[in-house]
Amino acid sequence: MSPPTLSTLGTDGLQSALAGEGVRLRVGPYRYAIRSPEPIVARGLALLYADFPLAPRDGFADFHVSFAPAGLRQRLRGQLDFMLDEHRPFGSVPRAQAYAFLEWGLNWCLSVTMNEYxxxxxxxxxxxxxxxxxxxxxxxxxxxxxxxxxxxxxxxxxxxxxxxxxxxxxxxxxxxxxxxxxxxxxxxxxxxxxxxxxxxxxxxxxxxxxxxxxxxxxxxxxxxxxxxxxxxxxxxxxxxxxxxxxxxxxxxxxxxxxxxxxxxxxxxxxxxxxxxxxxxxxxxxxxxxxxxxxxxxxxxxxxxxx
Amino acid sequence: MVLLVDLLRAPERAARLSPAEWDVVIPQARQSHLLASLAARLWAAGVSGQVPAEVARHLGSAVVLQRKQCQGLAHELDHLRPALAEAGEPVLLLKGAAYITAGLPPAAGRLMSDIDILVHTSALPAVERVLAGHGWSAGKIDPYNERYYRQWMHEIPPLGHRQRRSTLDVHHTILPPTSTGQIDAAALWRQAVEASPGVMVLGPEDMVLHSAAHLFHEGEFGHGLRDLLDLDGLLRHFAGLEGPQFYARLLARAHSMGLERPLYYACLHAARVLETPLPAELIAALRPTGLAALKGPFMDFLFRRAFTPGHSSCRLPLTGFALFCLYVRSHYLRMPLRLLLPHLLRKACMDLRAGAGTGATDRKVAKEAG
Incomplete structure (x- = not known):
């Protein structure tokens, strides 16, 4: 039996999972755990990742990613911060570029860490x-x-x-x-x-x-x-x-x-x-x-x- | 309890970890720059075969990076040796590069970001000249930062190599001249030993003292746990090699250099976090007395937070406050207050200005994420 896909969460389910404990997706050989309170992230994922298999919530995830304002300063300026394992590799980005930046961030996780291939x-x-x-x-x-x-x-x-x-x-x-x-x-x-x-x-x-x-x-x-x-x-x-x-x-x-x-x-x-x-x-x-x-x-x- | 620290202390526990526990250990280790060190410990304990494949590939990937760094270091030394020889200086390595070249225990899985070397103060102008001739330069540096380095620091601004992209930190002593210790750089050179042909490292006591002084004076706790692991490895190694004599010599050296305090903190926290076996008399001899002893509980509060990986699974309350205090403390140890206050204000303004633009970030991502 194939695992449930992201679309089975429904729009509200996806939004609340993203804002809460995160959504876990299987991407090829890897699992991403993604958290973000941003509506645009939920919208983008709902559309583009609808058919991605979900990964078990209590298992191991390769990349723990979050995308939200890191602090008050970013919140006031309308900026977001990409984090891998709660560490911020880049500076803040304006909200208007949010979705593209999230996708780059997801690429970056794989580009800089894994060397088994x-x-x-x-x-x-x-x-x-x-x-x-x-x-x-x-x-x-x-x-x-x-x-x-x-x-x-x-x-x-x-x-x-x-x-x-x-x-x-x-x-x-x-x-x-x-x-x-x-x-x-x-x-x-x-x-x-x-x-x-x-x-x-x-x-x-x-x-x-x-x-x-x-x-x-x-x-x-x-x-x-x-x-x-x-x-x-x-x-x-x-x-x-x-x-x-x-x-x-x-x-x-x-x-x-x-x-x-x-x-x-x-x-x-x-x-x-x-x-x-x-x-x-x-x-x-x-x-x-x-x-x-x-x-x-x-x-x-x-x-x-x- | 911090799972990563547990595993570093008792690698055999790896066989019993659940996927959910690994889900916490790997981020803790990645954030502490200890993925490859953890890999080395699991390997040495013979339990690497019991790590789930999905986890092992993260460890293995970090080992690939670490091996490349070691190769890069050897290659860099082949360039550095003849370059410094033109200035009449040998290569004296510090920190990570020294442990790796001398094959000391902290080398196993040790990641490093740059190469640190020590040169004689008198040779500094000549060294800078020959390094520039061999492609090393400081790049663009803010005039304020440049002056800060030159006037107050024990090292010159970091040098980058034009083609090979490596970074070199040139030190002329091991602590800022204005700080409380009284470092006799000539004495460091007298005790230095040859690790490989033409490459020196500090003598055992000085190596431990430098590691301690660096960690407890400089306020860079982003790799606090890694640096504590270095100390643990060095203390165990030299004591194993030389016996109790080593502690006596270490204590004497700390006294003569005025580094009892950082050595005290190093011993205290290495023993507390990593169970480094140390004689009680050593700690007792180093323990501050009088007024200084009153700070004990507060310093303990700060360092406990500094040596816990900055991950939500184990973060202690008030970690941000503690790290800020340690940052201020590191500057306070380095400069008198009348210099320190204007400096911190100036840095805060520079940070604010830098935060206003995100252009540099965009370029960085563009380069790395394609």
Missing amino acids: LKLHAAVVAKDGVALILPGLPGAGKSTLCAALALRGWRVLSDEHALIPPGRREVVPVYRPVSLKNDSIDIIRERGASALLGPLSRDTHKGSVAHLKADGHPDSHRPEPIAARFMVFPEYRAGAPLALRPKGRAESFLFAAHHSFNYSLMGEVGFEAMCHFVDGLDCFDLSYSALDAALERLDELVREVA
Whole structure:
């Protein structure tokens, strides 16, 4: 029997749990315990996390997160503070940026603490059991691509962290809503009524940010690792023709390692894990300007091996 | 009872902890910067196999970070040694870097944020010059802070390396010159020992005294419990190695440096919190007498709070007040009141101004959270 999801709490139940002892969610291999009295947090979670499995209240949670004014000063200024284990890693943020900041905070917990997996800064998507890693510089379009693929029926394993168990050619799913910035928000919104977007945060350091609920695929919350097959480096350039070009493994290795959260921290283990992982992948550069053409090309890529 | 402290004292208890108890221990340990130290103790006690996998991965992840720090330290020393040699100085490591390089017990799982070194006061200008030539610089520092360091402190503003991003704290003595102790830096150098080729550490008594003085004078109790664990490890180790002689020498050294008080607090609280075995005569010889003894209960009230992890599961009432008192005390020990009051006012104003903008935070998150 599958565990109850967040939606079973109901709107009032969610709000009071968040304001009280917290809501515990299973996110891939991890459990987050989240507390916040902010209505916007309850609204965002109710919409974007409705289908997340709840974790037992009396068990172990990996990350104890709270998001509320730390003191009187923050309360008076209308600011909020993100805390992990009751410790405040950042300064206060204005309430208008609250929801985006919470999502960044949840990413940050994983980015800076866990080292049992090699963590690449990449989106991971899958179709027909074939996983595709999309590493990318900010602005390369990995999140837009990831969101559009989700709306097309692909499974999203993560839009931020590719978790690789050392010695395996697999990725561990750690799905959370997909973060969209600025123009991407409208591009995705226009792609259909099925696109559910969370609270919009304006004027963040990355401009406007909103999150897409991207767990429509029935396997979205399954915890089993999936075999990785491709690594595709997207690059959005206005006016560029569609091109999917094979990329050398050595070059792909260097690029992905450079954009890893813990490659150098893991030392030799990280190096071995990365070698083994990249050795089993076909790597490509994808340059595109028309989103639909790019999506079709990726569909085709997966069809060729399926 | 603090679960983390329980486990540090009796790691074999790990086998009987429930998931709900681990749910409290891991945040306590993370917040006290002791995840990797806890891992090392569980490992040494042979109970790491009985830790649930979901918990073990947090411990293991901290161990990965700690190993990387040790590697980084060794690498940094390869750069520091030749650099300081140009100024005619050896590398004398303090605190975490010293324990790790000398392979002392606190090294097991010890996380550190920067490298602390001691140099001769007379060599300071030359040291700063060669370090600058090798890529170390203080970066942008407020002129008021700079003057504060130069005039009142026992160290210069922290130096960062341009490429390697490591941080170096250069000390010329172990306590601020204006503070109550009478540190004879030349005597520290005479007792220093070589830990590895070209790298020195303080002699055993001085190492303990520095650890105690640092903890009980500086008012940085964010890692209070970790620093107390250092003291516990050092005291057990040196007493085990040298026998009761060690305590006699430690006492004599504390007298000659005017550091009886921090040593007293160190012994008292290490024994209370971590059950460090210490002879009753040592504590009796250090116990303050006369008027100073009257402060005892109040100091006890403060330090009890400082050595409890700042987590709601174990936080004692009035912890905020106690930490504030210790902060003020650390400054009071460092400077006479006529200097201290203007300084604290100035710092409060600077904090208020800094709190007004959140730009720096945003950039930090942007970098780390992608």
